[in-house]
Amino acid sequence: MRREDFLRDMDELLELDPGTLTGREALADLASWDSLAVISFIALTDEKLDTVIDGESLAKAATVQNLLDLLGDRLAA
Amino acid sequence: MASFDLGGRVVLVTGASAGIGRATAGVLAGLGATVIANGRDQGRLDATVAALPGGPHVAAPFDLLDIDAIPAWLKGLAADRPLHGIAHCAGVQVSRAVRQFDVAHFDQVMHANLASALALARGLRQAGVHAAECAMVLVASVGAYIGQPSNIVYGASKAGLIAAARGLAMELLRDGIRVNAVAPALVETDMAERTRRTMSEAQFAGLLDRHPMGIGKPEDVAHAIAFLLGDGARWINGITLPVDGGHLAR
Numbered sequence: 001m002r003r004e005d006f007l008r009d010m011d012e013l014l015e016l017d018p019g020t021l022t023g024r025e026a027l028a029d030l031a032s033w034d035s036l037a038v039i040s041f042i043a044l045t046d047e048k049l050d051t052v053i054d055g056e057s058l059a060k061a062a063t064v065q066n067l068l069d070l071l072g073d074r075l076a077a
Numbered sequence: 078m079a080s081f082d083l084g085g086r087v088v089l090v091t092g093a094s095a096g097i098g099r100a101t102a103g104v105l106a107g108l109g110a111t112v113i114a115n116g117r118d119q120g121r122l123d124a125t126v127a128a129l130p131g132g133p134h135v136a137a138p139f140d141l142l143d144i145d146a147i148p149a150w151l152k153g154l155a156a157d158r159p160l161h162g163i164a165h166c167a168g169v170q171v172s173r174a175v176r177q178f179d180v181a182h183f184d185q186v187m188h189a190n191l192a193s194a195l196a197l198a199r200g201l202r203q204a205g206v207h208a209a210e211c212a213m214v215l216v217a218s219v220g221a222y223i224g225q226p227s228n229i230v231y232g233a234s235k236a237g238l239i240a241a242a243r244g245l246a247m248e249l250l251r252d253g254i255r256v257n258a259v260a261p262a263l264v265e266t267d268m269a270e271r272t273r274r275t276m277s278e279a280q281f282a283g284l285l286d287r288h289p290m291g292i293g294k295p296e297d298v299a300h301a302i303a304f305l306l307g308d309g310a311r312w313i314n315g316i317t318l319p320v321d322g323g324h325l326a327r
């Protein structure tokens with residue numbers, strides 16, 4: 001999946017206007033990044049990328065880019 | 078004790094390739110029952126059957142999402158001898174916040190957990206499929222009683238099973254089939270392990286905290302199912318028995 005398309009899915013997940021997220025955002029600055037968003041992120045990667053991100057590494061992510069890094073080469077530039 | 082003995086009984090156990098279903102197959106076989114073990118994974122089903130005492134037990138792989146084919150499949154299973162019971166342990170849990178709700182998610186969980194049970198009941202009540210005295214046990218969850226974020230569709234499917242147990246108990250009285258349910262709290266299985274992996278350590282610690290006797294073993298649920306299937310429960314019908322180490326008592 002393309003990084004860009006995944007960011008658009010994350011926009012939708014966080015109820016942001018399409019095209020909002022770039023990757024540089026700090027998660028703490030995103031009002032809609034809450035515990036349910038975390039669970040929804042796990043469901044999203046499971047559904048779209050067929051991978052289960054473990055909760056402990058998710059808890060360590062500080063930026064949107066950190067989240068994308070967890071997906072490794074499943075995201076194409 | 079005779080009332081807990083299942084000698085001579087034939088029982089279909091769904092979800093027998095893992096977790097609670099596999100433990101249930103073991104406990105029922107230990108009480109003398111002949112087990113028909115259902116799941117989708119042939120290898121894991123064969124492993125379940127190979128480990129059962131007594132027998133001859135059989136593996137009956139079948140995808141319970143093929144809902145409308147279930148009654149005919151049951152008829153085939155009972156062609157040689159009628160069933161004395163079904164322990165319906167198969168089920169799926171998928172965590173999703175309502176912000177990601179869609180029909181595909183609803184259908185997946187509701188069909189695997191609830192529609193499968195209703196189709197099994199339809200199949201079981203057919204003439205020749207059930208013995209004169211028969212019992213069905215559905216595996217619900219405390220998730221039907223406790224509001225859990227992101228577990229809404231799962232909880233609704235399990236609450237549906239609890240209501241279905243009551244309705245079926247009344248409707249199948251004339252067929253000699255009792256229908257009850259169990260409602261486990263967190264039990265140490267692959268399902269619980271998958272849930273744990275999607276949580277941070279702090280979140281999982283919080284969940285454990287709500288289990289005053291720790292998390293359950295699959296056998297803890299299996300024993301309750303065995304009781305409800307047997308003659309010891311012959312005057313128990315339409316109930317849901319929590320098997321939860323005190324989780325709901327808090």
Ligand SMILES: NC(=O)c1ccc[n+]([C@@H]2O[C@H](COP(=O)([O-])OP(=O)(O)OC[C@H]3O[C@@H](n4cnc5c(N)ncnc54)[C@H](OP(=O)(O)O)[C@@H]3O)[C@@H](O)[C@H]2O)c1
Nearest residue numbers: 092094095096097116117118141167168218263264266268
């Ligand atoms: N573990 C808990 O903490 C807990 C708590 C409350 C309630 N429960 C309930 O207890 C039941 C058993 O859970 P578990 O923890 O033992 O789960 P598990 O380890 O994930 O096992 C699930 C079983 O269901 C079978 N299954 C799933 N979908 C199926 C389908 N479409 N057709 C046929 N078989 C299917 C699986 O078989 P294959 O893999 O071979 O397809 C497997 O044998 C479930 O209903 C669950 O909701 C569990």
